[in-house]
Amino acid sequence: MKITVRVWRQKNAESKGEMVTYGLEDVSEHMSFLEMLDVLNEQLTLAGDEPVAFDSDCREGICGTCGVVINGIPHGPEVTTTCQLHMRTFHDGDVIDIEPWRAGAFPVVKDLVVDRGAFDRIIQAGGYITAPTGSAPEANNIAVPKEDADHAFEAATCIGCGACVAACPNGSAMLFTAAKITHLGLLPQGQPERDSRVLGMVEQMDFEGFGGCTNIGECTAACPKGIPLDVISHLYRDMRNALTKA
């Protein structure tokens, strides 16, 4: 197929960016979206131009490194990561817009690459269970009802890609933060730090400049792992309990 892409090019964090148009002649429907960008980059390099910078690593949909906005939708038209999107989703002659995640808390590093360090700092503020190495009790001393374990797992499948933030008109990180609070809050091991966790993480989230949540739900629609919106209710409940006690 013939494909035209309009790609956000920005030399570095300080410079001004712009959309630049490139044509690709022989795009196979079996290519992944990122392989299409690989082919574009080979083409640009041989022509002596700068290839487009974009992040990717596992290309199996699990590491959370990749992610671009495709025709206005984070990770594109299917519910999956950018690396698992294939060109058969598109048609001969299509024009595809490709942009980086756009959020105040995710500054652009170069082209389609953004800095998601704010997510790590939210985790530092409480997204863990304190368990010094060597101090753990025998694993089966802690029974966890299967239903709780399964729900905790569901929330724990978040890959930290940031699509939820990119999809949110407010640039909020609520789905990401709430997924971690839900994962750890459903487990007996997570109870002792439950209050300090939610207070610390939410404070850090606000400090990083993420917007507030207004229950729009774009986050969960864009989430490649299907993290459900009700994790946010879980966060509010924990927040209310923690503040009542405080």
Add this chain to the structure above:
Amino acid sequence: MNMALDFHVVGDEIRDTAAPAGPIEKRWDEHRAHMNLVNPANRRKLSVIMVGTGLAGASAAATLGEAGYHVKAFCYQDSPRRAHSIAAQGGINAAKNYRNDGDSIYRLFYDTVKGGDFRARESNVYRLAQVSVNIIDQCVAQGVPFAREYGGLLDNRSFGGVQVSRTFYARGQTGQQLLIGAYQALERQIGLGTVEMNTRHEMLELIMVPDADGTERARGIIVRDMVTGDIETHLADAVVLATGGYGNVFFLSTNAMGSNVTATWRAHRKGAYFANPCYTQIHPTCIPVSGDYQSKLTLMSESLRNDGRIWVPKKAGDDRLPSDIPEDERDYYLERIYPAFGNLVPRDIASRAAKYQCDAGKGVGPGGLGVFLDFAEAIERLGRPAVEAKYGNLFDMYARITGEDPYTQPMRIYPAVHYTMGGLWVDYDLQSNLTGLFVAGEANFSDHGANRLGASALMQGLADGYFVLPYTLANYLSHAPYEKVPEDHPRVVEAQQAVEERVQKLLSINGTRTVDSFHKELGQIMWDYCGMERTEEGLIKAIQMIRDLKAEFWSNVKVTGEAEEFNQTLERANRVGDFFELGELMCIDALNRRESCGGHFRGESQTEDGEALRHDDEFAYVAAWEFADSQPILHKEPLEYEYVEMKARSYK
């Protein structure tokens, strides 16, 4: 005549002098009992560099930070949560014996030594089996959501052809959940200020500095800040490399795009021995290559072979649709050749058998590099809903990648590289032959011998990081702090200059070929001649081809952009530059090992039935290679088996 000797020289035999003696079940405890400790008040004065923050690196950095040491950690990813440990699917082994099915530390030890085809050290493997039980406790305490039964206790499954159920799992995402557990522990330490984390930083050189008494010690690294391009020096009392495996030398593998050998290879060039580089694990059930734009390969769980039947057309070059090929014109070759095990033969056998069919022109799909994995019979026998319940997520993944419906037409599969058993040589303390340089996880060679069993990679990474390194490194640091190294020390300046010159060299060539075109060509050479089957003739040919290609690379590669900026082409060029040298050493190692064992199959060393044939009299040793500009030097570490009797594996 041994042609291998044209390519290397033989040096002195080596021994693991840190290995304890005595009854195997007491070795680790005895060893720990005699280690030196560091007073908690002194720990913050001692610094450790941790390169790589996957399972091994993150767990070690978190544990050392918690203990009070000053840790400086580095990773090339934008967050430690993205390390490739995250992609492990199946599970993690531990000798908990929760199933009451006869499992024990001894049995896990025995299975691992045997699975490694008698090319791993008994002492190391026993320790691995011992600490496996602590890993599960640790991970559960961190909140890792392992699968549970209705009673609330942990669930297990069997894995990789062993007779007990000892594998703990979190659906098909066990690696992700374990890594997130270690990552959260690490982030907690970063928040507390004990660990200084440097993301998007890549190690490009190791710094060795002599003490006043002349002892050479690993004291620092040179890294490139991948955002700004700045070349930085970091110094410490010890250096740990936990930088993963080198499967990407094949270009196409199941490894992440960024996985590379540079950190360990730079250490190798500074004197660290590289052990058993030729041991490569090739997994039989991956999705085949669809075109020359292919960037990586995707693994599908080998559980598919429980119900899928593998076949190719009997006639070479038969390009009819599978549905048009009648039953009597199909060759279910695994069922035919291995009637007892059928489609469930071990990974290496299944991979090689697929290769032979494709070599004979019977392969299916693009380029004839694939075989069918057919579920028609299973769907008829069990019904579609049962097959969906069992394999639904794998079928969906296949359909997403290939655009084909595996419920109505057979899957196509082909083998792919996915793990490397070789790595930097380490002693029982995980210290390399360079004093003060420790190596953990897939980056070292120590525990899997010539072949790794399923669900053992996660176990080894976390064993090294949580339960081995924190002790052995503390023992080493009990003699520190070492003399402060000034930033203008000649060794520091020399290392900085070497890095800067290499970067400038890569940018100045301005040739006509892209980095990826070289990497793909190297990968093809490795796959053809140092892949599933190796021969003397092929390996000698490959060595010459790699040397020629490397020479062309350094005169004709095109690297765009500048040094002082975010430059992904430059990053890749630097890594590929090291892959050429590693690839050559892999071929030299494979050429020297004139036997077949585990992930290394030499065409000249097989039984009449075409099975792998070991030569324990000649090759029961670890091949530890010392770098030399002309010919690498082979140091043999003899392997002795006191507890497990060496036997041939059999599947008939």
